[in-house]
Amino acid sequence: MKALTANRLIDGEVVWLGRAAAWVEILAEARVLEGEAAEAEALALGAAAVAGRLIVDPYLIDLERADGGLQPVRLRERIRAHGPTMRPDLGKQARPHSSAA
Amino acid sequence: MYRYDEFDESFVSSRVAQFRDQVRRRLSGDLSEDQFKPLRLMNGVYLQLHAYMLRVAIPYGTLNARQMRKLAEVARTYDRGYGHFTTRQNIQFNWPRLQDVPDILAELAEVEMHAIQTSGNCIRNVTADHFAGAAADEVADPRPYAEILRQWSSLHPEFSFLPRKFKIAVTGAAHDRAAVQVHDIGLQLVRDEAGSIGFTVFVGGGLGRTPMVARKVRDFLPETDLLAYTEAILRVYNRYGRRDNKYKARVKILMHETGLDTLRADIEREFEEVRSGVLDLPKAEVDRITAYFAPPPFAQEEAGDADAFAQALDSDPALAVFAERNLAPHKAPGYASLTISLKPIGEAPGDASAEQMELVADLAETFGHDEIRVSHEQNLVLPHVRRADVPEIFRRLRGAGLAEANAGLITDIIACPGMDYCALATARSIPVAQRISERFAASGRQQEIGDLKVKISGCINACGHHHVGHIGILGVEKKGEEYYQITLGGSGDENTAIGQIVGRGFSYDGIVDAVETVVDTYLGLRQSPQEDFLAAYRRVGDAPFKEALYGTA
Known part of the structure; x- marks a missing residue:
């Protein structure tokens, strides 16, 4: 299980490829990629979004099911999804009603 | 302090306009990310985990109240209300x-600040002793020479694409507070037998994945030759430094692979080519720059000041502890340099809110001759305060959560941003620092332990200077988990040493206990409270610490 992530060009915001072709700011809305074909399609959309000046540096991350939802496997990606671990007032975790970013 | 001349103003403002155009072209698609990335890095703009990061240069760590207020304004207007001093x-x-x-950048230019050469393979911000111009033990103020080097190295066409980044540090005292021996070039101001100013020159120090202590290439370099000799070093490095492998591209590797004698001969040969030319420092120019750093008009110590201060210390134990730890001896009678710790217990080392920055600016204007310093230990300093004013300064700092009396103690921890922010990091460092800080928070316990420098890096690049921590901590990732390696015995002063790895690493949950074990071991073996951690370690070696940590010595 994977997702495609990147940073948005204009402001650096962490984003993931969404279920539609849009780039979403919340991991829970990310498109879950199962299998090579889905990954290849996502990477092609990522390349197009780079060319379209929406995002920079897209890459695939591993996901796992945890706490009733999807979470990145690596701590680095969990921190990107939520925010600095010692500053709950910063990053996506600080947004109203944020649960799993 | 130094004020921009017409040239400085012109090149900083033209650089802002140039970068504005580059951003416009990037957003409009005229520039690709590959084309734009080196341009943004030249202007201090990185892309980190959560967002872009802007690194602003504070030349030799010196700034005034107006500049600090501008940093606060930037933090509040364009960022999240705080900044991180590095x-x-x-x-x-x-x-x-x-x-x-x-x-x-346009706002920063209004107060003579910029982000140029805070990234890239160029000569970076020249650093200096944070007590420069104030310290009682100073031979001479290092800042005029740091400023001369800044002017020489800014946009230097020959040195804008070096094999790798290049860092220069200058100290004005024999007691090295600028860690010059772990810089690419370290300069220590000295006087010869005739009383003339010059420099002891060190080359090839550095931390990162291959830590090395610099080698001395000159015992005494006359002041007039500063730029010619520095240029000679840079030319030799630029010519022979490796470009085939970025991990072997720093001048420390060139020193290691070439050898001191050969490299010194190369430098001296190049020096002979460039000396006695345009790079000679005219005395008049040195005097002109030095005048910018003239000491402020210190007030005469009034009769009764010292007694009043002593009485204030007697009546307020918290103030007494603060004065003992956070005041440093000053060259002027009745004055001190005051460290404002950015390490409140349990907080992120080096972070300051916009409101805290503004308070420091106010204090600098009211009590500190409008001078502020940033130390490489991630604290702020008011270099010139009257001891008589310290009780009032302390009172105001306490109201803002900035009166931690821990300068040089175990909770005065250096920590890089680590994996909470940094794209390069492999482990978190700030939360480790916070937990250690909380573990040793009790004032009496910190005082009992005494001088102890803990430095934490979240990856092998060593921005947290862990190699020169008395206790160094390096965070790495192993099989998806954070692990923390402990080094002992490092030091970044005039007796610079690289810490030695004590054994296998500890988990995120276990690292604070391990540090406490090291500290308790020290307390158990020191010969007296006057034998600090580093002295005790140098006396006994690592065996007792290994035994305590692993039972395997």
């Missing part, structure tokens, strides 16, 4: 939007 005496903003960066 181990290179700079400040970083962690959340700016790319489209806002040109406006931020």
Whole structure:
């Protein structure tokens, strides 16, 4: 299980490829990629979004099911999804009603 | 302090305009990311985990109240209300939007600040002793020479594409507070037998994945030759430094692979080519720059000041502890340099809110001759305060959560941003620092332990200077988990040493206990409270610590 992530060009915001072709700011809305074909399609959309000046540096991350939802496997990606671990007032975790970013 | 001349103003403002155009072209698609990335890095703009990061240069860590207020304004207007002071005496903003960066740079230019050469393979911000111009033990103020080097190295066409980044540090005292021996070039101001100013020159120090202590290439370099000799070093490095492998590209590797004698001969040969030419420092120019750093008009110590201060200490134990730890001896009678610790217990080392920055600016104006310093230990300093004013300064600092009396103690921890912010990091460092800080928070316990420098890096690049921590901590990732390696016995002063790895690493949950074990071991074996951690370690070696940590010595 994977997702495609990147940073948005204009402001650096962490984003993931969404279920539609849009780039979403919340991991829970990310498109879950199962299998090579889905990954290849996502990477092609990522390349197009780079060319379209929406995002920079897209890459695939591993996901796992945890706490009733999807979470990145690596701590680095969990921190990107939520925010600095010692500053709950910063990053996506600080947004109203944020649960799993 | 130094004020921009017409040339400085012109090149900083033209650089802002140039970068504004580059951002516009990037956002409009005229520039690809590959084309734009080196341009943004030349202007201090990185892309980190959560957002862009802007690193602003604070030349030799010196700034005034107006500049500090501008940093606070930038933090509040364009960022998330705080900034992070770094181990290179700079400040970083962690959340700016790319489209806002040109406006931020324009605002900084209004107060003679910029982000040029805070990244890239060029000569970076020249750093200096944070007590420069104030310290009682100073031979001479290092800042005029740091400023001369800044002017020489800014946009230097020959040295804008070096094999790798290049860092220069200058200290004005024999007791090295600028860690010059772990810089590419370290300069220590000295006087010869005739009383003339010059420099002891060190080359090839550095931390990172291959830590090395610099080698001395000159015992005494006359003042007039500063730029010619520095240029000779840079030319030799630029010519022979490796470009085939970025991990072997720093001048420390060139020194290691070439050998001191050969490299010194190369430098001296090049020096003979360039000396006695345009790079000779005219005395008049040195005097002109030095005049910018003239000491402020210190007030005469009035009769009764010392007694009043002593009485204040007697009546307020918290103030007494603060004065003992956070005041440093000053060259002027009745004055001290006051460290404002950015390490409140349990907080992120080096972070300051906009409100805290503004308070420091107010204090500098009211009590400190409008001078502020950033130390490489991630604290702020009011270099010139009357001891008589310290009780009032302390009172105001306490109201803002900035009166931690821990300068040089175990909770005065250097920590890089680590994996909470940094794209290169492999482990978190700030939360480790916070937990150690909380573990040793009790004032009496910190005082009992005494001088102890803990330094934490979240990856092998060593921005947290862990190699020169008395206790160094390096965070790495192993099989998806954070692990923390402990080094002992490092030091970044005039007796610089690289810490030795004590054994296998500890988990995120276990690292604080391990540090406590090291500290308790020290307390158990020291010969007296006057034998600090480093002295005790140097006396007994690592065996007792290994035994305590692993039972395997």
